[in-house]
Amino acid sequence: MNGKIGIISSCGGHLSEIRALKPLYSQYDHFYVVNDRIELPEDMKGRTTFICHSERDWKFLVNLWEAWHILRRERPQILLSTGAGPMVPFALIAKCYGIRLIFIEIGNQVARPSVTARIMYYLADRFYYQWKSLGRFFPHGIYGGPLL
Numbered sequence: 001m002n003g004k005i006g007i008i009s010s011c012g013g014h015l016s017e018i019r020a021l022k023p024l025y026s027q028y029d030h031f032y033v034v035n036d037r038i039e040l041p042e043d044m045k046g047r048t049t050f051i052c053h054s055e056r057d058w059k060f061l062v063n064l065w066e067a068w069h070i071l072r073r074e075r076p077q078i079l080l081s082t083g084a085g086p087m088v089p090f091a092l093i094a095k096c097y098g099i100r101l102i103f104i105e106i107g108n109q110v111a112r113p114s115v116t117a118r119i120m121y122y123l124a125d126r127f128y129y130q131w132k133s134l135g136r137f138f139p140h141g142i143y144g145g146p147l148l
Helices: 013-019 059-074 089-095 115-123
Strands: 005-009 030-034 049-051 079-081 098-106 126-129
Touching: 005 013, 005 059, 005 089, 013 079, 059 089, 079 089, 089 098, 089 115, 098 115, 115 126
Parallel strands: 005 030, 005 079, 030 049, 079 098, 098 126
Antiparallel strands: none
């Protein structure tokens, strides 16, 4: 692959999990989108765009506009996420640009899927879950085991 990868995440556990995959994506040109201002690790400085924090409210519309602007500027080939809300507006805009989507359900969802995963199951080109118990919710998903 010669394209760029967009890493879309909320702060906290979602970001920790996606960064566990850093050995896989760090060899490619990549950038991060995070939904809250945080102290950045050195390797994320200069590669991170902060967006508005939306909790399934009207700010979702702001996130759509931010996604359009960022994806138009960065032109990634793939978006990768372990979830939370920011991925949904980015996925919707990415579909318009023909950008491939890889989604991994967050590891703390053991018995029931997250709202984001329920949406992303239908949008993602590749959908992974970390606990076998979620297989019944995602029959076409791929069990990958825990990231952390």
